[in-house]
Amino acid sequence: MFESGPFVAEHVSETDDEQVQPNGVDLTLEAVYEQREPGRIGRETKEVGERQQLETEQVADDAPETYYLTSGGYVVQYAETVEIPENHVGYVYPRSSLLRNSCMLNTAVWDAGYEGKGEGLLEVHHDIEIETGARIAQLVLAEADHDGTYAGSYQGENVGLDEF
Numbered sequence: 169m170f171e172s173g174p175f176v177a178e179h180v181s182e183t184d185d186e187q188v189q190p191n192g193v194d195l196t197l198e199a200v201y202e203q204r205e206p207g208r209i210g211r212e213t214k215e216v217g218e219r220q221q222l223e224t225e226q227v228a229d230d231a232p233e234t235y236y237l238t239s240g241g242y243v244v245q246y247a248e249t250v251e252i253p254e255n256h257v258g259y260v261y262p263r264s265s266l267l268r269n270s271c272m273l274n275t276a277v278w279d280a281g282y283e284g285k286g287e288g289l290l291e292v293h294h295d296i297e298i299e300t301g302a303r304i305a306q307l308v309l310a311e312a313d314h315d316g317t318y319a320g321s322y323q324g325e326n327v328g329l330d331e332f
């Protein structure tokens with residue numbers, strides 16, 4: 169069973185009322201990165217290639233911190249700290265307005281016990297402007313059995329908990 173938006177909101181910080189949806193919570197954009205060096209996926213280990221944070225620009229008087237993105241693939245970081253509670257699994261879906269603008273947000277499984285500001289892969293098929301703080305995705309939580317909790321290398325990512 170999927171949980172309600174208000175339940176999901178108890179596990180996401182900081183959120184405002186506008187982010188709480190019937191079935192989940194919207195995640196907003198904090199930063200956009202462009203990968204510069206190759207990563208590596210091995211049998212036992214993996215490495216994330218070096219990336220560079222892009223600069224925002226002022227595209228309008230009321231939009232001072234906006235990313236202007238041309239076609240390509242970008243790593244996006246969400247602004248909210250997410251904590252996936254025990255007995256649950258998380259899924260993040262793109263906001264449909266991205267799809268309607270020829271963009272796609274690719275996401276993977278969010279494990280029980282994970283905590284951090286996660287990342288996704290934004291595919292841009294047509295130039296788009298995205299303001300920092302804009303809602304780009306929605307997190308939903310489903311009840312799930314699990315064997316152990318998340319203890320991988322991304323635990324505490326982007327929130328200064330990396331030593332955990």
Ligand SMILES: O=c1ccn([C@H]2C[C@H](O)[C@@H](COP(=O)(O)OP(=O)(O)OP(=O)(O)O)O2)c(=O)[nH]1
Nearest residue numbers: 275276277278279282286287288318320321322
């Ligand atoms: O789209 C996603 C999906 C997951 N995560 C977070 C939550 C998840 O629990 C964690 C690790 O994801 P995964 O298990 O897929 O990573 P991995 O590549 O297998 O690395 P590790 O073995 O270190 O966990 O990353 C994201 O930030 N974005």
